[in-house]
Amino acid sequence: MQVTTQHQGDLGRGMGLSVTEATRRAQIVAATITTLAEVGYPRTSFARIVQRAGLSSTRMISYHFAGKKDLMAATVGAIVDTWDAFLAERLPAHADRIAMLRAQIEAEVAFLGAYPEHAKALVEIGRHADDDTLDGLVWQDLRTGRMERQLRQGQREGAFGGFDAAVMAMAIRQALDGVALHHATRPNLDLAVYGRELADLFERATRA
Numbered sequence: 001m002q003v004t005t006q007h008q009g010d011l012g013r014g015m016g017l018s019v020t021e022a023t024r025r026a027q028i029v030a031a032t033i034t035t036l037a038e039v040g041y042p043r044t045s046f047a048r049i050v051q052r053a054g055l056s057s058t059r060m061i062s063y064h065f066a067g068k069k070d071l072m073a074a075t076v077g078a079i080v081d082t083w084d085a086f087l088a089e090r091l092p093a094h095a096d097r098i099a100m101l102r103a104q105i106e107a108e109v110a111f112l113g114a115y116p117e118h119a120k121a122l123v124e125i126g127r128h129a130d131d132d133t134l135d136g137l138v139w140q141d142l143r144t145g146r147m148e149r150q151l152r153q154g155q156r157e158g159a160f161g162g163f164d165a166a167v168m169a170m171a172i173r174q175a176l177d178g179v180a181l182h183h184a185t186r187p188n189l190d191l192a193v194y195g196r197e198l199a200d201l202f203e204r205a206t207r208a
Helices: 005-015 019-039 046-053 059-064 068-090 097-114 116-127 134-157 165-185 191-206
Strands: none
Touching: 019 046, 019 059, 019 068, 019 116, 046 059, 068 097, 068 116, 068 134, 097 116, 097 134, 097 165, 097 191, 116 134, 116 165, 134 165, 165 191
């Protein structure tokens, strides 16, 4: 995960941390993302994270995070920040609902190629998070909540047709999950083509 020195300093000031402390936290979170992507949530331990980060002791993690749940919450936050920044660069500032939906789908497919470890780590955390925890709520909102709200707003504006927005949001998410699984076994997959094809498919499915 790329974190600039200025970002680290801003984060440290916002949390009451020094630049050094914010940098160390970012290092631990980056190692956590890589470990989650490599071995999965159940096997992600402080010992593995320490080894990945090149730290001297698990006490380095315990100093900055209260426990595994606290670390995972921070990791989710970092991934979401990266996700949101990536999508914000690719979503048009002024576009109709159909164009926005297309851009959203294509950007999410592109994210799989740009940040494969982030995508895998988020899935691992989401699979093992309780629905009523912060991690679980964030996971559900990322998976379908945002898309469902976008679809409902488009229906109210007359851009989209009559369909169950929750079902359509889940269909879009499952299609994106399918691309992620396919890409995991075929790293050279042309994600740009897949993104356009999925955007075409769901544009036809949702159009009024």
